[in-house]
Amino acid sequence: MFPRCCVVCGGPAKALCARCGDELHRLGEPRCERCGAPTAWPVERCRECSGRRIAFATARAAVAYDDAARLFVAAWKERGLRKLAEVAAELVCEVVPRPRSYTLTFVPADPNRRLDRGHNPAERLALEIGARWELPVAPLLARSHGVAPQRGLPLAERRRNVRGVFEATGNAPGTLVLVDDVYTTGATVSAAATSLRKAGARRVEVVTFARAVR
Numbered sequence: 001m002f003p004r005c006c007v008v009c010g011g012p013a014k015a016l017c018a019r020c021g022d023e024l025h026r027l028g029e030p031r032c033e034r035c036g037a038p039t040a041w042p043v044e045r046c047r048e049c050s051g052r053r054i055a056f057a058t059a060r061a062a063v064a065y066d067d068a069a070r071l072f073v074a075a076w077k078e079r080g081l082r083k084l085a086e087v088a089a090e091l092v093c094e095v096v097p098r099p100r101s102y103t104l105t106f107v108p109a110d111p112n113r114r115l116d117r118g119h120n121p122a123e124r125l126a127l128e129i130g131a132r133w134e135l136p137v138a139p140l141l142a143r144s145h146g147v148a149p150q151r152g153l154p155l156a157e158r159r160r161n162v163r164g165v166f167e168a169t170g171n172a173p174g175t176l177v178l179v180d181d182v183y184t185t186g187a188t189v190s191a192a193a194t195s196l197r198k199a200g201a202r203r204v205e206v207v208t209f210a211r212a213v214r
């Protein structure tokens with residue numbers, strides 16, 4: 001079921017009212033070609049990603065992870081309103097060009113937290129995007145162990161926290177789209193992309209619903 005009020009402003013609307021939907025800040029061009037950060041003009045590397053070892057080729061997101069997007073994601077993830085994945089997928093397909101890669105995969109849920117919520121937002125988002133782009137979705141990753149929550153940790157610790165946490169469950173195709181709900185520092189998707197590349201992927205393109213903007 002869709003929530004009966006807007007998850008951002010609380011007004012009467014199915015899930016997200018038109019005004020709040022319009023006000024979500026789209027991350028279109030210009031952007032950093034590599035990490036997708038919004039920039040003043042198109043660049044191949046930006047202040048945020050230059051000098052960083054990143055296992056994915058590109059990252060793209062639909063909206064900035066600002067206060068409104070945070071309320072949306074909280075309702076989707078913490079309150080378990082699964083249907084919001086459909087709204088998120090619509091926004092992704094509105095903003096992010098359909099990638100060249102064929103197969104979609106997703107960041108697997110932390111098993112501890114998956115029990116709490118009973119669903120994996122990244123998986124559901126990948127399925128909804130796959131339906132719209134008419135691309136297959138393959139589960140290719142598993143978590144080898146749970147991780148401490150990433151929230152509030154600095155980048156170096158986030159990287160250490162997620163290192164070795166993902167394992168590919170089989171061979172990965174040569175090019176892939178990796179879907180997650182939120183891109184914060186890129187540490188999680190980079191760790192996941194590392195495992196996909198060890199399993200045979202040469203190019204991993206990351207797509208998320210929201211992205212932190214500094």
Ligand SMILES: [Zn+2]
Nearest residue numbers: 006009017020
């Ligand atoms: Zn609203």
Ligand SMILES: [Zn+2]
Nearest residue numbers: 032035046049
């Ligand atoms: Zn960048």
